[in-house]
Amino acid sequence: MIPLSAYLGVGAGLFTIGVIGVLIRRQVVAVLMSIELMLNAVNLNLVAFSRSFPSSGGKVFVLFVMLDAIAQAAVGLTLALVLLRSRATVNVDENRLLKW
């Protein structure tokens, strides 16, 4: 059996890559994809813990996280569209106001 630490290591690596993407990318779309990577890493950890500790709660929670990831992608892209209409840019560096 693959040790739990291996799953957690992959999850930590993927989460760190997502954090790097959120922090360094300028496009809204790229930031959204990086958040998807982070949520994917969270799912990986939940499945790994659910496998090692006999509970199906983690796997059920993965479904909620998937739902949340899809919803944030839909809302984020919609906000980017609205932002593009009003500010003519989707770069996060050039949009510093919460109201637009």
Add this chain to the structure above:
Amino acid sequence: MLEAAVPSRRGFSHLEPVAPIPMLTRIAFALLSLLVLGSGVLVITRRQPLRALRWLVVALLGTAGIYLTAGAWWLFGVQAILYAGISVAVMVPGIVALHVDVAAAPRLFNPRLKLALGASLGLALGLGYAILRGARLGPPGWATGALRSRASGAFPAPGVPSHAEYALWVEVGALLAVAVVVGVASLVGRQPE
């Protein structure tokens, strides 16, 4: 898998199954891990959003393969078919509608690149330390009692508790999904001021 899941404070090794390890599973896990991490790097370094989305799908499918190595067959199907598919279905129209002009963007990364990389390095070191410490010490004391009580019996497939123990939260999630759909529709129809 279940019979060995008796928690202790001597590390995670006591929670691992005692069945013989198929070498194929380990090889598949290693390859899929490399695929997922490499795809993740490509997601955040591609300039074209559609190409980044392609690598995001590869990362999602690779993660679904890792679910297989963990024995989560049901989640493999959900991740590979529903999650990856819906992500593409949601993101492709959004990216196309945005008309991201990558040629007009002078820089791919923002000016605070070094600060962001430093913060991410700190995060990676913290996570690595926590994983190594957890592997050495095992689960905390407050968790061992609950885990021991659960280790005595088999646990049901995820669909059963989602409709029994988590029925309320499934309903709450469905209502939030409806709110998301309504919010997206109203935002798209909003006229710029």
